[in-house]
Amino acid sequence: MKCSESSAGTTITRGRPREFDPETALAAALRVFWTRGYENASLAELTEAMGITKPSLYACFGNKEALFRKALDLYERDKLAYIGTALEAPTARGVAEKLLRGALATHCGTSDPHGCLGVISSVACTNEVDSIRDHVVARRASSEAALIERFERAHAEGDLPPPVDPRALASCLTTVLQGLSVKAQGCACPSELQGTVDAFLSIWPSK
Amino acid sequence: MKCSESSAGTTITRGRPREFDPETALAAALRVFWTRGYENASLAELTEAMGITKPSLYACFGNKEALFRKALDLYERDKLAYIGTALEAPTARGVAEKLLRGALATHCGTSDPHGCLGVISSVACTNEVDSIRDHVVARRASSEAALIERFERAHAEGDLPPPVDPRALASCLTTVLQGLSVKAQGCACPSELQGTVDAFLSIWPSK
DNA sequence: GCACCTATATACCGCTCGGTATGAAATGTT
């Protein structure tokens, strides 16, 4: 019944038991969406990667869009956890540095696909009416809002030089983060992006 | 006769004359690719926007991929002309400013689609073997190489503070430019991006 | 007028897409 439990307790099982683990299947689906984008990820690719058939996918996850949203949840929970901890850094500079280093590790690593799932999905989904795109853009906006709030606090605490608009500075940082995603997806050279991040941090306003 | 002449002289015409202007048709195709990306732009959309039929398209432009490459040529010639002039600015800061302002005008304007065609195409084309993606990424690399060269010259001229690596600084700038493309495509608020660009220029190293 | 050449319009091709109908297999319940 709709993907059922992932939490501890074993649910009452009636009828033929499921032969796959929804969590690992979802993780496999995430990888496909991450490498191919929402629209380019076909059901054939997804089901093959997940090791299940189409009817199983639909019975467990609803449809392609619902599957994507669940994969996006998993992505934010597992892969973007560094954002939450970065925002807790004591200084604005520390926040920026943790965000940049975290993005580098997450989007340029060796084990996961390159680039940011959110950027890939929002840029690639260009349908006139596209709830996927709106969904992703909305999540990004709320994430940026948290960063703005953090920088406004830093501004109030005298942690940022007064002439700088904290809102614009936050936007500047997220712009770099999204640009890094584009670059990570294009060239597979993490060392170069390391230098890029270092350069950006070297011009970042301190105190 | 493969799209034939666009230059002045009227070519020798034998057989039924073409009923459309290849240049304006190509401009229409460019708009479609720009708003939808290469893969999402269907032949139905393209032919409707161009005002021609599929056989006419294939006779004049070859196929979808060839059409895209010609549209990309037109794009770089008409829409990215600001890059060439920006590189001629007397200072590194001037180069950066002209690139950022030019990108803002081009990718956030009211008359053209938002975002950068190159970014949209490279991010959205995720096929295992994708010559479109490689093509776009290669063009971007050559463009970035020119910027690096320009900044190395600026560095030699003492136009950049010595501790900064001109290569990394160039990469930093192009990262922001690509990030701006992502943002321009997502939110339709040029005023906010204006502030973003201002913020970036305010932290840009001077002398 | 006629042959020749090229662009047009229409209909079609094989293929893949997201999604589903159907029947068999595997469990718990009685």
Add this chain to the structure above:
DNA sequence: AACATTTCATACCGAGCGGTATATAGGTGC
């Protein structure tokens, strides 16, 4: 053993994709 319930495997659906075959229309050269 018989049934209810749920999952699995296969085959299938209509629609849209990029691309093309065919026949007709519209010109020039003779």
